[in-house]
Amino acid sequence: MSALGVSVAIIVFACGTYALRVSGVLLRARVALSAGALASLDRSIVCLLVAVALTSMLFDGNDFGGPARVVGVSAGAIAAWFKAPLVAVVFVAAGVTALLRLSGIA
Numbered sequence: 001m002s003a004l005g006v007s008v009a010i011i012v013f014a015c016g017t018y019a020l021r022v023s024g025v026l027l028r029a030r031v032a033l034s035a036g037a038l039a040s041l042d043r044s045i046v047c048l049l050v051a052v053a054l055t056s057m058l059f060d061g062n063d064f065g066g067p068a069r070v071v072g073v074s075a076g077a078i079a080a081w082f083k084a085p086l087v088a089v090v091f092v093a094a095g096v097t098a099l100l101r102l103s104g105i106a
Contacts, residue, residue, distance in 0.1 A: 067100070069097055072094065077093075
């Protein structure tokens, strides 16, 4: 893809993101959502984040990321479950992954 194509794509995505954010602010006062709809939106956000995290954890491009990455991210998730600070979660995940790779588990 050419530099012009990438630049156009970035501008289009930026404008779309901005439009979504502005529409949320403008429509918030006009559209009333039920409690069930708000709960469903909250659950869908969590599902989306978990899906992104799982695909990032399991795959490196088109290939399997390796057991070290899976165990490392799982250790970070456990640290997050116990409400560790974000910096600690990142260090736990990176540290476990690094130690496993250092020990020969790719």
